Amino acid sequence: MTKPEDTLPAVEAADPIFDYEMMIQEDKVHQRLYTEPGIFKEELTRIFGAVWVYLAHESQVPEKDNFVTSRMGLRPLIIVRDSQGDIRALYNRCTHRGSTICRESLGSAKSFQCPYHGWSYFNSGKLSGVPWPEGYACDFSDAKYNLAQVPRVASFRGFIFGTLNLDAPSLEDYLGPVREPINDWLDRHPGGKVKFSSANRLKFMGNWKLAYDNSADGYHVLFSHRSLLAMENRHHEDEQKGMSFYKGSPDGAPMYVKYYPNGHHFKDKRPNIENRPGALWEIEGIFPGMEHYEALFRERYGVKADRALDLASSEPVNINVFPNLHILGNHVQVTQPVSYNETDTTWYGTVVVDDDGELSGAVDDINTIRMRTQEAFPNFGEVDDLANFEQIQAGLAAEEDEWVYMHRGLGIKDRITEEDGVFTAPATDEVFMREYMKVYKLLMTSTPNIAITREV
């Protein structure tokens, strides 16, 4: 196993050359945060090197020797469950001359051989051999030839995170109270867990923070998603479906937005619906086969049908874990920066696992429904969000028009409540952006204690 004392100093961050104090103010942030490549470069160290970054889900590496590739900022990683069963985040970077060693996105391997000159590594990261070693005078048992790896890797209920920062708090402390909605989201499923299925994979030409700013934004819904709302209304003029909570006055609705410490936030639409079996199903949007499956479930499962249909329905929450994990509906959305103006956003579908048979055989049909309901938003909602993000990026090219305002709700008496660093506000409030930007400012003006480890 690797030990903390084996860590080697890696990147030493330079003093900030950008004036974050000026660029992040109480009510507004500077356009440069989204358009400046130099700031993006600093984020790779001060954000993506400094905090716990979501890397993968345990269901993607269920067995020993399974791996899935990922990235931490731009660092290419192999998330592996090694031959001992330990989860590691190996750098996908040959210690010889730097080539990636693994070029598959997922699979099973006890070892990896670099395609360039054939150096081989066990899936613990340890060098297993090099071709024609008699041509070297060095001692290859020296740990410096083993693959670099993320020194701190931890899971919270199946979600795997890693950080390079030796001074970062524990993962539990980093997540803090955002664990509550994540617990709720998982606990509605049998066994308190879900498994990943395949993903809807999208990208936009814009800065990654545009997606984070939007992730609990209840202000944009009625406007950005007008076509989706119209489409839903086409079938159900008077019913509450999917996004219809936002019609009329969304701030008057029982839903709310919460900001949690360390940049996390949560939009909770659950209070809009009754807390009873079948209520979730009633607001689920339409999907292929809907009427057939409802009739089948009612006939086959009787009083248990409502619970099964609810499990097939999307949970009306958006849980956002800074900087790159979003749990929304039944999706797990991962934001991956590519450059200062390019971002991948991958929407993993999730399926229910019924190990104890508590769903009386309904699990396969439930998961079939979930595949169809999960395709809806990426197809008919997210594409419009991403088009708008690209248009923000285009608008922000006007460099002397400096400010991006996030002051909705600011200064209005009794609108926002705060307790132990947790802020609660009406659904369209921008308090979550203002607060996460404070965390961002702190991070961008601090120097993380970054290290990598190598197997010994």
Next chain:
Amino acid sequence: MQTVDGSIHTSHYIDDEYYQKLVSDFSGWRQADREVTDPVFRDSCRRFLDLEARFLDEVHFQDWLKLFASNCVYWVPSSADGGDPRREVSISFDDRRRLEDRIFRLSTGAAWSQRPTSRTVRLISNIEVYATDQLEIVMVRSNFQITEFRAGETRLWSGWYAHRLRDSGNEYEILVKQVNLINFDQNLRNPSIIF
């Protein structure tokens, strides 16, 4: 249920049996001994695909929709050769109602990913026609290249189509249109056109 305006508001036909049949219809269908080589018949399929492509390029969505059966599927898989849509999220998987919804949404003027509307031109080639167990149903494989121009940029989509067509004697009806993008497993930028 078909309403007065002709649009479909309920969906009953997508059930487990449908999925099972879909998966089996779309696996192992390209067998050499089933290929229909008659040039006249193949040309009739080619003309039908050309017509379909033109309706999309000219944004005549209602005419395009009329080419589809009432129990159709428009399917853009996220895995090679389709996989099983019961276990995988597809890039798109539309039954008749969702297909009508897709077109409705695009016509609202508020589908920002399609404002301005993409201009497209499609090239369809390498057509192969295969017989199935049902006399009136054929499978057609074709390669496509869609050049899309939108908001000052030109880009390219490529892949191959599998059309499951019913031949009613004087016209074809699309039962399933499967769109296999060559980059099906990649993060796609604005995939909001109909492929």
